[in-house]
Structures are given as C-alpha cells and as structure tokens.
Amino acid sequence: MPSVTEFEHMLRGASLRVTRPRLALLAAVHEHPHADTDSIIGVVRTDYGEVSHQAIYDALRALTNAGLVRRIQPSGSAARYESRVADNHHHVVCRSCGVIADVDCVDGLAPCLTASDDHGFAIDEAEVIFWGLCADCSTAHSS
Amino acid sequence: MPSVTEFEHMLRGASLRVTRPRLALLAAVHEHPHADTDSIIGVVRTDYGEVSHQAIYDALRALTNAGLVRRIQPSGSAARYESRVADNHHHVVCRSCGVIADVDCVDGLAPCLTASDDHGFAIDEAEVIFWGLCADCSTAHSS
DNA sequence: GGGCTTTCTTGAATCAATCAAGTGTGGCGA
DNA sequence: TCGCCACACTTGATTGATTCAAGAAAGCCC
Known part of the structure; x- marks a missing residue:
C-alpha cells in the first residue's frame, strides 16, 4: 500500500486539500477494496477517530471525481469503492453472497470497447460485470 | 408488441398467475423499454387503472425472477426494466442525461464472456455498460 | 362452486444518500 | 510568521427508492 506521503502527493496532484479524513479514507479504500460506504466509515473511524458520515460521502465523491478512487455499484448493492483505477480491469460478483473479485482484462487493453452501433454516443468507458456464484x-448450493 | 394472449402464455409458462396488473405491466415494459419503476407505475395506471406501487414492485420482481423482463441498474440511477431478454445485448448510458440505448453484441453471441481468471466463480452472465455522452x-456540451 | 394459495391493498418502516446552514481549517499571499 | 478566505467538516434534517407486514381479494385446480 502507498505511504501517507504518497497519498498526500495524490491529493495535491488532484488540487485537493490534504486533510486527515481524506488520508484515512485513501488508506481505507486501498486496504479494503470493494468495501461499501458504511464499511469504509467504520474503517476510517477505527483508524483515525470520529468522522461524520457526511465527510466520508463528500470525500468519496471528491476522490471519485478526481479519479483517485473508482466507484462501482452492482445492481442491488450499495455503492462500493476501490483504489485500482485506469487499469481497465473488471469485476465478478456473486449473486448469492455479493462478494466481488477483480478480473483482469482478457485482451489486456480496452476489450469489448467497440459497440457495434453507438447510436451517436461518444463512448469513453466500457464497464463489464460478470455475474455468477463464488x-x-x-x-453450498450444490450440497 | 406481443398480444395479450401471448403475455398470458408467457405468464403461464413461468407458472405465474395471470392477473390484470401483470398483463398491464408486461405491456408497459414492452412499450417503454428502459423505463424506471416510477414511470412504469404511471404507464400501468394510465392503461389499466389504479394499482398499488407495491403490486408493481412485486410483479416486477416475479417477472424478473421468471426471466420475462430484465432489470438493469446503472450507477446513480433507479432500477429500470426492459423486455428484451436472453438475446445478449448491452447498453450505452449517457453520463449527462441518463438516457439508455440498446447495443447489440459485436460478436453476435456471448462476447467478452470469458474472464481471464474467474477466481473459482461459476459465471453465468456478462453485463456490459458503455458510458459516454448521447x-x-x-x-450541448461542446457548444 | 369450494377451498387453498398466490397476489393485491393499505400503511408504515428502512436504508442509502443528499441537502442545508453554520463552524473550522489548510494553504496561499503579504 | 500572520491573516485571509475558499474549501472542508459537523450537525441535523430530509428525500426517495425500496422493502416489510397484515389483512382482503382473486386466480386456479378439483
């Protein structure tokens, strides 16, 4: 995991102020990939102390907009966040327990990115979610 | 659009009772692809008369489980439903206005379905969402 | 038509997320 | 180093989609 100093540089590079809640948030997301907002709040409070849930929501949005974290939201689940960004990986989600795992791109680079008919859309990202059972x-189901 | 008789057969084929709310719901989803739950409630009430929102939620879940409609839920949007099922098409969503369009599979059949490392998951579906601007x-943005 | 089970109605509750107003603070220039 | 001010955080309330619960109604099989 990156050091606190590196987190600082990431924030400054995105023109965001360096605050302790944000540093704790970055650490929490790096440490617990695919955690939902509530879990992240719990982790941040453990690592750092009392923080309002609003601060977490604000910070998560700021960091998401800055591209420092990525937000994912499979159907039927609350928002989840992860620190792997811009490496074009996808996710596999368990229909039963909801656990999420990373899946690297088969082709390594921008797969499935070409829609057959883009309807005039300017497409900038392809999001792939694989559904199944972990x-x-x-x-458990077959037994 | 299929006839009422065909909707009846679809329901019976899925071992579901044939009720007027469900028939109206099937018609609404066929007529308005990608509509959210609230819009569907409005359409059903116009076409058929007063129905409780709970009945719509129940019916949507029953029909989704039966595979008669498909539920899609892009990040930041309420649940939406469509009648095209099992034809392996995907969606393109506008980041600005939220409009959704269908995208047929490039390869025609089960593309992108192979994850490079499935982490032991039994994968049964690949869901692809293209993000961009309509x-x-x-x-409007460039002007 | 009778009876059982599923479905619908009504009304309340839950949960994630957002809004709003005021306080506090990081980072800049002087 | 000092002070300013825009940005970030706190507190508390609110929204909005969805679900839960209990009883009434209706579909389906015999």
Whole structure:
C-alpha cells in the first residue's frame, strides 16, 4: 500500500486539500477494496477517530471525481469503492453472497470497447460485470 | 408488441398467475423499454387503472425472477426494466442525461464472456455498460 | 362452486444518500 | 510568521427508492 506521503502527493496532484479524513479514507479504500460506504466509515473511524458520515460521502465523491478512487455499484448493492483505477480491469460478483473479485482484462487493453452501433454516443468507458456464484456459494448450493 | 394472449402464455409458462396488473405491466415494459419503476407505475395506471406501487414492485420482481423482463441498474440511477431478454445485448448510458440505448453484441453471441481468471466463480452472465455522452448532450456540451 | 394459495391493498418502516446552514481549517499571499 | 478566505467538516434534517407486514381479494385446480 502507498505511504501517507504518497497519498498526500495524490491529493495535491488532484488540487485537493490534504486533510486527515481524506488520508484515512485513501488508506481505507486501498486496504479494503470493494468495501461499501458504511464499511469504509467504520474503517476510517477505527483508524483515525470520529468522522461524520457526511465527510466520508463528500470525500468519496471528491476522490471519485478526481479519479483517485473508482466507484462501482452492482445492481442491488450499495455503492462500493476501490483504489485500482485506469487499469481497465473488471469485476465478478456473486449473486448469492455479493462478494466481488477483480478480473483482469482478457485482451489486456480496452476489450469489448467497440459497440457495434453507438447510436451517436461518444463512448469513453466500457464497464463489464460478470455475474455468477463464488466458489463457496457454489459448493453450498450444490450440497 | 406481443398480444395479450401471448403475455398470458408467457405468464403461464413461468407458472405465474395471470392477473390484470401483470398483463398491464408486461405491456408497459414492452412499450417503454428502459423505463424506471416510477414511470412504469404511471404507464400501468394510465392503461389499466389504479394499482398499488407495491403490486408493481412485486410483479416486477416475479417477472424478473421468471426471466420475462430484465432489470438493469446503472450507477446513480433507479432500477429500470426492459423486455428484451436472453438475446445478449448491452447498453450505452449517457453520463449527462441518463438516457439508455440498446447495443447489440459485436460478436453476435456471448462476447467478452470469458474472464481471464474467474477466481473459482461459476459465471453465468456478462453485463456490459458503455458510458459516454448521447448525441444531444455531446452537442450541448461542446457548444 | 369450494377451498387453498398466490397476489393485491393499505400503511408504515428502512436504508442509502443528499441537502442545508453554520463552524473550522489548510494553504496561499503579504 | 500572520491573516485571509475558499474549501472542508459537523450537525441535523430530509428525500426517495425500496422493502416489510397484515389483512382482503382473486386466480386456479378439483
């Protein structure tokens, strides 16, 4: 995981002020990929002390807009955040327990990015979510 | 659009009781692809008469589970429903106005369905969402 | 038509997320 | 180093989609 100093540089590079809640937030997201907002609040409070939920929501939005974290939101789930950005990976979600895992791109670079008919849209991103059952749930269901 | 009789057969085929709210719901989803729950409630009430929102939620869930309609939920949007199922098409969503359009699969059949490393997951579906700006918003932004 | 089960109605509750107003603070220039 | 001020945080209330619960109504099989 990047050091506090690196987090500082990331914030400054995005023209964002360096505050302790934001540093704690960055650390929490790096440490707990795919955590939902509530879990992140819990982690930040443990690592750093009392913070309002509003500060977390604000900071998550600021960092998402700055491209420092990525927001993902599979159907039926609250928003989740991760620190891997701009590396074009996708996700596989368990229909049963909701666990999320990373999936690297098959082609390594911008796969499936070409829509057959773009309807005049200027497309800038392709988001892929694989749905299925994780190993644990798969075993539990068949037994 | 399929006839009422065909909707009836679809419901019976899925072992679901045939009720007027469900028939109206199927018609509404076929007529208004990508509509959110609230719009669907409005359409059903216009076409059929007073129905509780709960009945719509129940019916949408029942029909989704039965595979008669498909639920899609892009980040930052309420749940939307469409009648095209099992034809492996995807969606392009406008970041600005939220409009959704269908995109047929480039490869015609199960593209992008192979994850490079499935982490032990039993994958049964790949959902692809293209993000960008629709023609209208693209023009408005650049002007 | 009778009876059982599913579905619908009514009304309340939950949960994530946002809004609003006021206080505090990081980072800049002097 | 000092002071300013825009940006960030706190507190508290609100919204809006969705779900829960209990009872009434209606579909389907016999």
